Amino acid sequence: MAFRPKKNGHAISDEELVRAYHQGDNTSFVELISRYLDLIDAKLTQFHCSGAEREDVKQEALMALLNAVKLYDPGKETRFSTFASRCVENSVLRSLQHRNTKKARLLSDAVSIDEAKEIAVQENPEDLYIDQEGYHVMLGKIEVNLSEFEKNVLFSYLDGNSYAQISTQFGASQKSVDNALQRVRRKLKTVFSK
CATH class of the missing domain: 1.10.287 (Helix Hairpins)
Incomplete structure (x- = not known):
């Protein structure tokens, strides 16, 4: 069982930790990760993730947990554990479905x-x-x-297509293609400089 910090002698609930995170306390997210790692591992086992794929999908599940913390609304009267579990499960399923598509297999190979x-x-x-x-x-x-549009534009650009060809391919203006590639460059520069 995960360590549960106490406040006035009582264990702090997940909902209280989420509120603390929303108020700028990043250590509360670290505590939530420690509480939900077992859930993430259970979901990966449930959907038969193994090897290198397991680590990749686990990273995506952790991102889903972060999004759950950011998006959780206590006013909806849903327990955080239920909301987080659903977000993590959806992330794992989406990731596995994507990895099993023909295009993803071709890209990875x-x-x-x-x-x-x-x-x-x-x-x-x-x-x-x-x-x-x-x-x-x-x-x-x-x-x-990257967003779906940004990924599509990036891969099309890497295939050697011009801005005009990409804009025709995706039904977008050349300016939209240029903007998408600029966002891709900024995002990837930030991600790979960490």
């Missing part, structure tokens, strides 16, 4: 021509593993931090 040349030159299996792991971490960060 794809190697560019430049990467293929580099891999052919490398002889150390450890270097190959580290490169592959970095690639999966990068894809996970893209998945978590």
Whole structure:
């Protein structure tokens, strides 16, 4: 059972911790994570996540927990534990569904021509593993931090399409495409500089 900090001799409820977080107390979120890690692990086991996939999906589930804390409304008369459990479960299911799509499998297995040349030159299996792991971490960060439109624009741009081609492909103006790519650059710069 998780440690429950006390206030006036009584254990602090999840709802009180959420209120404290909303008032700027970030340590309350750390306490909520410790309380809900077992729930996250149980959901990952329930949906048969294992290996590297488990770690990626766990990160997304933690992001879902953070969103649950940010979005929780005590006025709706729903217990935080119920709300958080639903948010985490939906995140795990969405992540697994996305990972099982044909496009996601192709992206995760794809190697560019430049990467293929580099891999052919490398002889150390450890270097190959580290490169592959970095690639999966990068894809996970893209998945978590970019909107669906931003991801589509990014992948289309990386495929060599011009702004005009991308705008036609997604029915958006070239300015929208440019704005999306600018947001992608800012977000990824922030994410990868941490």
